Amino acid sequence: MTTQHSTTHTERLLAANAGPWQAMQEHRFVVDIERNRLPADTFNRYLAYEGRFVETAIGIFGHALIKAPAIAQKHWLIGVLNALSTEQVPYFDRTFAALALPAPRSDARLPAGVTAFDTGMLEIAQQGRYEDVIVAMLTAEWMYGTWCTRANRTPHDNGYIRDWVALHAEATFNAQVQWLKAQVNGWSAEQFDFERSSAIFAKVLALEIDFHSACYEV
Structure with missing residues (x-):
C-alpha cells in the first residue's frame, strides 16, 4: 500500500523555479561570504543598497497590511512594520556610523540592478493583490533564510558580515519565513493562482540576483 504525498503550494513554487533559486543560492556574493572572502568594500556597498531598501520594505508591507483579508494577518504585519522601523532602521544607522559610511541619500545614483529591485518589488505591492x-x-525572505542559515555555520573574519548573516539565521527571522509559508500554503486551490505566483517567484529571484551582482560594480 502506498501513501500519496500532498505537495504544498510553496513546494510547487520552489520546484517550478529550481533553476533561478539555485543560481541565487550559488551567487558570487553568497559563495564569497560562505568562503570568508567577501571584500569589505563590496559588503559596504551592499549595506548602502540594502539600507535604502528598508524604507521600500516598509512601503511593501504597508500595502500588504492594507490589503490583508483578516485581523490576524493585519496584526502580524503591524509587528513586521514595527520591527522594520525600530530594529532594522536603527541597525543600519549604527552600522553606517561604526563603519564611517555616509547615510544613503535618496538622490544618489544607483546601479541599474539596485534600482530595478527597489522599483520592481514596490510595483508588485502597489499593483498586486x-x-x-x-x-x-x-x-x-525564504531565499535569505536558506543561505544565511547555511553560511552561519562557518566563521567569518568580518564581524559586520558575521552579524548580518546571523540576523537572518536566527529564530525571529525564521518565524517570519514560516509565517509567510503558512499564508501561502493555507490558501485554497481557488485562491492560489499557481501561474501568477510562480511568475512573481521567478521575477523576485531575478531581481535579487541582479541586486547582489550590483554590489561588485564600482
Missing part, C-alpha cells in the same frame, strides 16, 4: 505581496516577500 495581497497574495502577490506575500509571495514576493516569501521568495526574498
Whole structure:
C-alpha cells in the first residue's frame, strides 16, 4: 500500500523555479561570504543598497497590511512594520556610523540592478493583490533564510558580515519565513493562482540576483 504525498503550494513554487533559486543560492556574493572572502568594500556597498531598501520594505508591507483579508494577518504585519522601523532602521544607522559610511541619500545614483529591485518589488505591492505581496516577500525572505542559515555555520573574519548573516539565521527571522509559508500554503486551490505566483517567484529571484551582482560594480 502506498501513501500519496500532498505537495504544498510553496513546494510547487520552489520546484517550478529550481533553476533561478539555485543560481541565487550559488551567487558570487553568497559563495564569497560562505568562503570568508567577501571584500569589505563590496559588503559596504551592499549595506548602502540594502539600507535604502528598508524604507521600500516598509512601503511593501504597508500595502500588504492594507490589503490583508483578516485581523490576524493585519496584526502580524503591524509587528513586521514595527520591527522594520525600530530594529532594522536603527541597525543600519549604527552600522553606517561604526563603519564611517555616509547615510544613503535618496538622490544618489544607483546601479541599474539596485534600482530595478527597489522599483520592481514596490510595483508588485502597489499593483498586486495581497497574495502577490506575500509571495514576493516569501521568495526574498525564504531565499535569505536558506543561505544565511547555511553560511552561519562557518566563521567569518568580518564581524559586520558575521552579524548580518546571523540576523537572518536566527529564530525571529525564521518565524517570519514560516509565517509567510503558512499564508501561502493555507490558501485554497481557488485562491492560489499557481501561474501568477510562480511568475512573481521567478521575477523576485531575478531581481535579487541582479541586486547582489550590483554590489561588485564600482
